[in-house]
Amino acid sequence: MANKIYDREKSLSLIKSLSLAFGPTGCEEPVVELIEKKLETLSVPFMRDRMGNIIARLRFGDIKVEGRRKIMVSAHMDEVGFMINEVDDKGYFHMDTVGGIDGSVMAGRKVLVGDGKRLTCGVIASTAIHHKKKDERSKAEKLEKLYIDIGATDRESAKQYADIGSFVAFDSEFYTFGKNRSFIKSKALDDRMGCAAMLEVIEALADTDVCGDLDVYFCFTVREEIGLSGALTAANLIRPDLALVLETTAVGDIEGASPEKRVAELGEGVCISLMDRSTIYGRAEIDFVLSLARQEGIALQVKKYVSGGNDAGSIHKSGSGVKTVALSVPTRYLHSPSCVANFEDYLAQRDIVEAIIRKSNEYFSDVTLS
Amino acid sequence: MKIREELKNKIISLCSMTSVSGFEGICEDDLVVLIGGGFDEHYKDRVGNHVFVKRCGKANAPRILVDAHYDEIGMMVTEVCDGGFLKFTNIGGIDRAILAASDVVIHGSETFDGVIASTPPHLRQGEEGDLPEIKDMIIDTGMDKEYLLKTAPVGTPVTFRKRYTELLGGQISGASFDNKACAAAAAYGIERAERERLAGDVYLVLSAYEETSHMGGISPAAFDIEPHYAMVVDVNLADCPAAPKRETVTLGEGVSISKSAATDKRLTEATERLCKDKDIAFSIIAAASSTGTNAASLNIIRAGVPVVDVGLPLKNMHTYNEVISLDDALTLRRLIEEFVCSRELAEEFGRTVELFDEEVSYGK
Incomplete structure (x- = not known):
C-alpha cells in the first residue's frame, strides 16, 4: 500500500510550509493556523484543548458500540527558539533559550522576532574573528554575550517591533539535496515532519472505514521542547488504549562519529525506540510494529542508542498508564537551523502509522488491556 | 491608609x-x-x-x-554534639555566605534560641573569604547535651530568628x-x-x-x-x-x-x-x-x-x-x-x- 495515494511534491511542500512556520514553545499559533486550515479543507472535526493542543478525531465503525478502542497519535508543533529578556539602549535584543540549543549554532544566524502575528527579521550578532583573542576563537560564544540585531538604532525604535517576552525562532531555508534529492534540510523538522505525517494519514483515512469500532485522536501538541508536554494533558483528556508518538530522533551517522553514537542511519527507515531517557517501551507493542512493518514492506529500524526523550515519557505514565510506541524519523543536526532528514524515512513513518491504525484490531485482540 | x-x-x-x-x-x-x-x-x-x-x-x-x-527555607538538626552544639543541614536553598554568626531558633519539643558559630579573624586559618560547608558549621545553643538529645534530636527544624523593621520609602525588611x-x-x-x-x-x-x-x-x-x-x-x-x-x-x-x-x-x-x-x-x-x-x-x-x-x-x-x-x-x-x-x-x-x-x- 505504500505511497499509493501520495504525491512526493505535495508531501514535500507540506513539510516545507510546516517547518518554516514560526512556532517556538509557547508561541505555536502560526503553526496552529496552518494545521487548522488543512484540517478544514479535509473536513475533519477538530478542537483545541485548554493547553492549546489541536485534537482531530476520526471515528470508525459503529459509534454507538460500547467499549470502543481509542488510539492517540501525537506529534508536537513547537520548536526550540529564544525569548527576549532585555532591550538595550542601542536597540539590541538579549535573549535566553527556549528548549535546548547548542551554543555552537547561534552566532551569526538569521532569526525572526515577534509574537507570531508580526515577525521581524534579525541576525544573532557575532563578534568578528578579528576582535577575538586566540583562546576565544576555540569556544562557542556564551549566550549572555550574544544579542539580536534587527537594525534598530535605539531602545524605543526596537520596542516597536518586539519587547521583553517576545519570541525568536531561526529563519532558515528549506531545500532538498543529495542523491535523488532525498535529503531534506530545514529548521524545525523536529517535529513538523511528524505533524505533516499525521495530516497525510488523516487525509488517507478520512473517508475509509478501517477495522472495527475505533476512535483515533490525532494530537498536534504544544510545549514538548521544554519538557512540559502538552501531550500529557491531551492524554489525560483522551485516556487512550494505545498511543503512537511521531518524532524525530537525533542521530550521528556521520563521518568521524563513534559507532555507538550513530544511533540510526538516514535512509534506512523510521526508527522504533526500545528505550530512551523517558520511557521503556512495551515489548508486545514493539513486536506488533516490527512484524507489521515486515508484512507491509515498510522500512523500519531499531534505534540503537538509549538517548533522548519525547512526549512518550509523559503519555505512558498518564492516567492509569498507556501503551505507547515512539516512531521517529532519524534526523541529523537536531535543534539547529539546519536539520537534515531523509524523505524516504518520512514516508516510512507515515506509512507505518497508517498501517498500525488499519491493523489495530489485530493488536487489540492479541494483547490484554484492562 | x-x-x-x-x-x-x-x-x-x-x-x-x-x-x-x-x-x-x-x-x-x-x-x-x-x-x-x-x-x-x-x-x-x-x-x-x-x-x-x-x-x-x-x-x-x-x-x-x-x-x-x-x-x-530553614534548617534541620543532623547531629547533637558535645558542648551544647548542633550540626545541621539546609532545607531549601540557603547561601552559606549568610550563615556565620546568625541568630537561629530551634523548634524542638521546646523552642529555644541559638547562634551559628563563626571563626573570628584572630583565629582564622586558610584564606580570608573561604567559607566552610554547611555540614561543618555548628549551632551554639548553650544547653547541655542531655537536654538537646531530649528536646532537639536529629530531624528537629531550625529557623532564623525573625525581626521586622521599616526602611525608607515604605520598604520592610525581615x-x-x-x-x-x-x-x-x-x-x-x-x-x-x-x-x-x-x-x-x-x-x-x-x-x-x-x-x-x-x-x-x-x-x-x-x-x-x-x-x-x-x-x-x-x-x-x-x-x-x-x-x-x-x-x-x-x-x-x-x-x-x-x-x-x-x-x-x-x-x-x-x-x-x-x-x-x-x-x-x-x-x-x-x-x-x-x-x-x-x-x-x-x-x-x-x-x-x-x-x-x-x-x-x-x-x-x-x-x-x-x-x-x-x-x-x-x-x-x-x-x-x-x-x-x-x-x-x-x-x-x-x-x-x-x-x-x-x-x-x-x-x-
Whole structure:
C-alpha cells in the first residue's frame, strides 16, 4: 500500500510550509493556523484543548458500540527558539533559550522576532574573528554575550517591533539535496515532519472505514521542547488504549562519529525506540510494529542508542498508564537551523502509522488491556 | 491608609509563623485563625496544603485557583554534639555566605534560641573569604547535651530568628517574605473582594513544599480542585547592583508578570489587559523555559490548567533580611482582587473541559 495515494511534491511542500512556520514553545499559533486550515479543507472535526493542543478525531465503525478502542497519535508543533529578556539602549535584543540549543549554532544566524502575528527579521550578532583573542576563537560564544540585531538604532525604535517576552525562532531555508534529492534540510523538522505525517494519514483515512469500532485522536501538541508536554494533558483528556508518538530522533551517522553514537542511519527507515531517557517501551507493542512493518514492506529500524526523550515519557505514565510506541524519523543536526532528514524515512513513518491504525484490531485482540 | 496598615500587619503576622518545608504543620492553628475568617470553607489535604474557599454563591461557577506557597527555607538538626552544639543541614536553598554568626531558633519539643558559630579573624586559618560547608558549621545553643538529645534530636527544624523593621520609602525588611508576603496579599485581596463581585468560586491554596521541589504541594491540590484557571503568586528577584538586569524586576514599580513558554500565553495577556484596565502597575519579565515557581507543575494537571505567573519584587532572597515594598504588596493585593472578580477572564477561561461534545469527568 505504500505511497499509493501520495504525491512526493505535495508531501514535500507540506513539510516545507510546516517547518518554516514560526512556532517556538509557547508561541505555536502560526503553526496552529496552518494545521487548522488543512484540517478544514479535509473536513475533519477538530478542537483545541485548554493547553492549546489541536485534537482531530476520526471515528470508525459503529459509534454507538460500547467499549470502543481509542488510539492517540501525537506529534508536537513547537520548536526550540529564544525569548527576549532585555532591550538595550542601542536597540539590541538579549535573549535566553527556549528548549535546548547548542551554543555552537547561534552566532551569526538569521532569526525572526515577534509574537507570531508580526515577525521581524534579525541576525544573532557575532563578534568578528578579528576582535577575538586566540583562546576565544576555540569556544562557542556564551549566550549572555550574544544579542539580536534587527537594525534598530535605539531602545524605543526596537520596542516597536518586539519587547521583553517576545519570541525568536531561526529563519532558515528549506531545500532538498543529495542523491535523488532525498535529503531534506530545514529548521524545525523536529517535529513538523511528524505533524505533516499525521495530516497525510488523516487525509488517507478520512473517508475509509478501517477495522472495527475505533476512535483515533490525532494530537498536534504544544510545549514538548521544554519538557512540559502538552501531550500529557491531551492524554489525560483522551485516556487512550494505545498511543503512537511521531518524532524525530537525533542521530550521528556521520563521518568521524563513534559507532555507538550513530544511533540510526538516514535512509534506512523510521526508527522504533526500545528505550530512551523517558520511557521503556512495551515489548508486545514493539513486536506488533516490527512484524507489521515486515508484512507491509515498510522500512523500519531499531534505534540503537538509549538517548533522548519525547512526549512518550509523559503519555505512558498518564492516567492509569498507556501503551505507547515512539516512531521517529532519524534526523541529523537536531535543534539547529539546519536539520537534515531523509524523505524516504518520512514516508516510512507515515506509512507505518497508517498501517498500525488499519491493523489495530489485530493488536487489540492479541494483547490484554484492562 | 487602613488597608496599608492591615496588609502590613497580616504580612508580618504570617511571615513570623514557622513553616519550614516539611514542618508547615507547626503554624497550622495560627494560620487558620489568621486567614480563615475571610473565607467560607477551609480544609487541609493529604500533603499539607491549606485550601481556603470563598464561594460566589452561583451554581456551576468557574473554579479560580490562586496559589501562594507558604513553606519557608530553614534548617534541620543532623547531629547533637558535645558542648551544647548542633550540626545541621539546609532545607531549601540557603547561601552559606549568610550563615556565620546568625541568630537561629530551634523548634524542638521546646523552642529555644541559638547562634551559628563563626571563626573570628584572630583565629582564622586558610584564606580570608573561604567559607566552610554547611555540614561543618555548628549551632551554639548553650544547653547541655542531655537536654538537646531530649528536646532537639536529629530531624528537629531550625529557623532564623525573625525581626521586622521599616526602611525608607515604605520598604520592610525581615525573614520569610518568600512567600508568605504573597500569601498574605492574596488572602487579603480575596477577603476584601465582595461576594457579589466574584467571577467564580475562589480557591486560595497555601501550598506546601515549594522550596524543596517545585513539584511539591500544588500538584495534588490542583488535582483535587480541578480549577478552570489559576494564578501563581511568588516573589521575584528584584533589581540590585549585583544582579543581571535582565533577570530582575524593579522594586517599588508594582508586580511582575512572567512571559514564559511554561505558562499560558492567553491568560498572561489577559492579565496584562486587566492590569491596564484597572490601572495596576506591573512590569514584564522574561522567564523563557521555566518560571522557577509552582506555575509549571500547576499548568499540566489533568487536562491542563491555564496559569499566569505573578511576582512580588524582593531583594536579598533566601536571607533573613529580605526586603519588599509595601506599595508593591498593595498592588499585588489589588491585582488578585480584580483577578478573581474579572468577568472577562471567567468568560474566556471558565469553560468546562470537553473532548469534542463529551464533557470529561474524572470519576468524581
